[in-house]
C-alpha cells in the first residue's frame with residue numbers, strides 16, 4: 001500500500017490524530033498544486049498551437065476561424081477546471097479571495113486587509 005493511501009485510511013479511522021489529518025491536507029494541497037501546474041502547461045501548449053495555426057493561416061491566406069475557436073474552447077474548459085481547483089485550494093488554506101481586489105484573505109474576514117472593502 002502506498003504511503004498516501006495509508007495516510008488516507010488512517011485519517012478516516014475514528015479518532016485519527018491531528019498530525020495525520022495535517023499530513024493528509026498537505027498531500028491534498030500538493031496534489032492540487034500539481035494538477036494546477038499541469039493545467040497551466042496544457043493551456044500554454046494550446047496557446048502555442050493557436051499561434052502556429054494562425055501563422056499557418058496567415059502564410060497560406062486561408063483563414064479558418066472555426067479551428068481557432070475549437071482551441072479557444074479547450075482553453076476555456078481548462079480555465080473552468082482551474083477555477084474549481086483554486087476553490088479547493090482556498091478551502092484547504094481557509095482563505096478566500098477579496099471580491100474587489102482579489103488578494104487572499106481569511107475565510108471569515110468581513111473586510112479586506114489590503115483594500116478595506118467589505119466582503
Ligand SMILES: [Zn+2]
Nearest residue numbers: 098101112115
Ligand atoms: Zn481587497
